[in-house]
Amino acid sequence: MARGRVTIREVAVRAGVSTATASRALSGNHPVPAATRARVVRAARELDYVANAHARALVGGGRKMAAVVVRQVTSPFYAQVAEGVEAEAADRGWLCVVGATGGDPQREMDFVRLMREEGARLVILVGGVVEDDAYRSRVAQYAQALDASGARLVLCGRPAPDPGIPALVVEFDNEAGARAITGYLLSAGHRRIVFLGGLPGNTALDARVAGYRAALAEHGLPPEAAHVVDCGLGRPAGLRAMTELLKGRREFTAVFAGDDMVAAGALRAIAEAALSVPDDISVVGYNDIPLAEDFNPPLTTVRTPAEELGRAAVRIALRDAASAAGRHHLLGTHIVVRRSVGPPRGAL
Amino acid sequence: MARGRVTIREVAVRAGVSTATASRALSGNHPVPAATRARVVRAARELDYVANAHARALVGGGRKMAAVVVRQVTSPFYAQVAEGVEAEAADRGWLCVVGATGGDPQREMDFVRLMREEGARLVILVGGVVEDDAYRSRVAQYAQALDASGARLVLCGRPAPDPGIPALVVEFDNEAGARAITGYLLSAGHRRIVFLGGLPGNTALDARVAGYRAALAEHGLPPEAAHVVDCGLGRPAGLRAMTELLKGRREFTAVFAGDDMVAAGALRAIAEAALSVPDDISVVGYNDIPLAEDFNPPLTTVRTPAEELGRAAVRIALRDAASAAGRHHLLGTHIVVRRSVGPPRGAL
Numbered sequence: 001m002a003r004g005r006v007t008i009r010e011v012a013v014r015a016g017v018s019t020a021t022a023s024r025a026l027s028g029n030h031p032v033p034a035a036t037r038a039r040v041v042r043a044a045r046e047l048d049y050v051a052n053a054h055a056r057a058l059v060g061g062g063r064k065m066a067a068v069v070v071r072q073v074t075s076p077f078y079a080q081v082a083e084g085v086e087a088e089a090a091d092r093g094w095l096c097v098v099g100a101t102g103g104d105p106q107r108e109m110d111f112v113r114l115m116r117e118e119g120a121r122l123v124i125l126v127g128g129v130v131e132d133d134a135y136r137s138r139v140a141q142y143a144q145a146l147d148a149s150g151a152r153l154v155l156c157g158r159p160a161p162d163p164g165i166p167a168l169v170v171e172f173d174n175e176a177g178a179r180a181i182t183g184y185l186l187s188a189g190h191r192r193i194v195f196l197g198g199l200p201g202n203t204a205l206d207a208r209v210a211g212y213r214a215a216l217a218e219h220g221l222p223p224e225a226a227h228v229v230d231c232g233l234g235r236p237a238g239l240r241a242m243t244e245l246l247k248g249r250r251e252f253t254a255v256f257a258g259d260d261m262v263a264a265g266a267l268r269a270i271a272e273a274a275l276s277v278p279d280d281i282s283v284v285g286y287n288d289i290p291l292a293e294d295f296n297p298p299l300t301t302v303r304t305p306a307e308e309l310g311r312a313a314v315r316i317a318l319r320d321a322a323s324a325a326g327r328h329h330l331l332g333t334h335i336v337v338r339r340s341v342g343p344p345r346g347a348l
Numbered sequence: 349m350a351r352g353r354v355t356i357r358e359v360a361v362r363a364g365v366s367t368a369t370a371s372r373a374l375s376g377n378h379p380v381p382a383a384t385r386a387r388v389v390r391a392a393r394e395l396d397y398v399a400n401a402h403a404r405a406l407v408g409g410g411r412k413m414a415a416v417v418v419r420q421v422t423s424p425f426y427a428q429v430a431e432g433v434e435a436e437a438a439d440r441g442w443l444c445v446v447g448a449t450g451g452d453p454q455r456e457m458d459f460v461r462l463m464r465e466e467g468a469r470l471v472i473l474v475g476g477v478v479e480d481d482a483y484r485s486r487v488a489q490y491a492q493a494l495d496a497s498g499a500r501l502v503l504c505g506r507p508a509p510d511p512g513i514p515a516l517v518v519e520f521d522n523e524a525g526a527r528a529i530t531g532y533l534l535s536a537g538h539r540r541i542v543f544l545g546g547l548p549g550n551t552a553l554d555a556r557v558a559g560y561r562a563a564l565a566e567h568g569l570p571p572e573a574a575h576v577v578d579c580g581l582g583r584p585a586g587l588r589a590m591t592e593l594l595k596g597r598r599e600f601t602a603v604f605a606g607d608d609m610v611a612a613g614a615l616r617a618i619a620e621a622a623l624s625v626p627d628d629i630s631v632v633g634y635n636d637i638p639l640a641e642d643f644n645p646p647l648t649t650v651r652t653p654a655e656e657l658g659r660a661a662v663r664i665a666l667r668d669a670a671s672a673a674g675r676h677h678l679l680g681t682h683i684v685v686r687r688s689v690g691p692p693r694g695a696l
Contacts, residue, residue: 102435
């Protein structure tokens, strides 16, 4: 009952031109007289001609295309991961497209569906999330649908909600990085350290808080020594929360910001209160975004392998293309020491 | 000779399931038993079924999708423009996808072609470029091909190489911004101002250099007063060029950096030379990226309407959808005064 798809030859015949001309007119990449182009485009429409790439996408294999999904491209961390994916894709002659969700599950679903329809072979979801039931079922559906069309889902910088789903996981050790930098503050003599930027339920932030608590415990401090401010991420959140903290009696000597943007806001709030970093308060961040060394003072922080995370997502997905489920790759982090940490005030 | 495209009903009949089940199995957004899904996918492949969205793209109208093309997402300026496009698209229920070219014309062409094939209604090229013949012919081809398929090309933050091509231009006044901030340095008493970050042939940078020269002339300085260092953009370029400049005899009292990233590099080089901003050297930038106020000292710079540029590109393109060619919209800029400018050394 079905016939073969309309070919470019049929389009050319109907338009009264050669196949080569029809192809050129539709590709738009070669000069073709406007009238000829119009005739070919009309013929293609009348015949309901669909360019080959679409067909390929549905008959398996898909396009040499990777899709990256991030919350926002203005986050320096997400941008670096996306750039890593792009660089690795470009090295292999693949296309890469980036979608930003603004944190809206509907936009995420629309983008993933579009990419699947267009035959992307890799769909890479980047960054920590709040793992609720809606998220878990969404990701399971993405993974199944992509798997059914021969494509792969990669979770990048977030764990798989269910190890059984056909998704590859490439993340870094959020907890270890947090434990290390908290340990660094403890070694400098700090005992009252605030964690600024909690986001309960978020996989990345919960892991950082866990690392922070673990380090305090390792140094023999009681659980009450932990002070987590759940202000979430972003520079404005850090500025607001830090300003608030500085209004009360100062019960802390150091701040561990949930990421470098929170640290930027905290540094600004401290400067506005006419206090000095690190003389009055020490501050550390997380991620080592490219401008962290330009902060005042240059920020001591945890270097996360952002670009490498994106590169590894592509590389591992293509290398391990044969088998799908449950693969998990963990990259390391390390501390970058700059000038935002000193001994606690009064300790010298 | 052509028949209608294969319908979802035909796929359902062949797979022996209801139309609703076939639709669900292919959408991947609803739970369907794996065996059923496999049967439907097989039937769809055998019938060469193409999801509706593809067909729509070719019969006019296209998808409610905007595509943004930038050099790199890790540029805070580009990221903000892309976010503006995304925000405006999301407000209208449109999808938005971002492509990064890394400055490679081939990647640009591949991405634009993909977006056209996928029926994007808007393709937005962002940022200054070197306008050579290859670029001019490329853009003319994009514009024609998109126009032929009922889509629009928007040039965002760059002029149209030829006012006759069917493209919309939304840019900001690079020259006026540069003239204003150079005037600000002159008013503070500086007469020997280096422009750091020229990129000959690049539309955005050439306009900034022109504004810089115009301001010097307006203040009665001879053409030789201009000192343009063609080091290009990016923090590493600024760091390198400034380090080099500081090795020689210091013939300048102020630096106008081609953008804020160059300024970040220049600030770092000045700090490494144990000099102070603004006591020894004043520094200004261009763009007012989100972290410019976190530099040491906070950067005086030109605020460009990055997010609004992206929003306006979508808004104007959709509002003016009726007529295509030669539209040109120019947004304003203004100076943001912070703490990186003082009187010239020895002037007090």
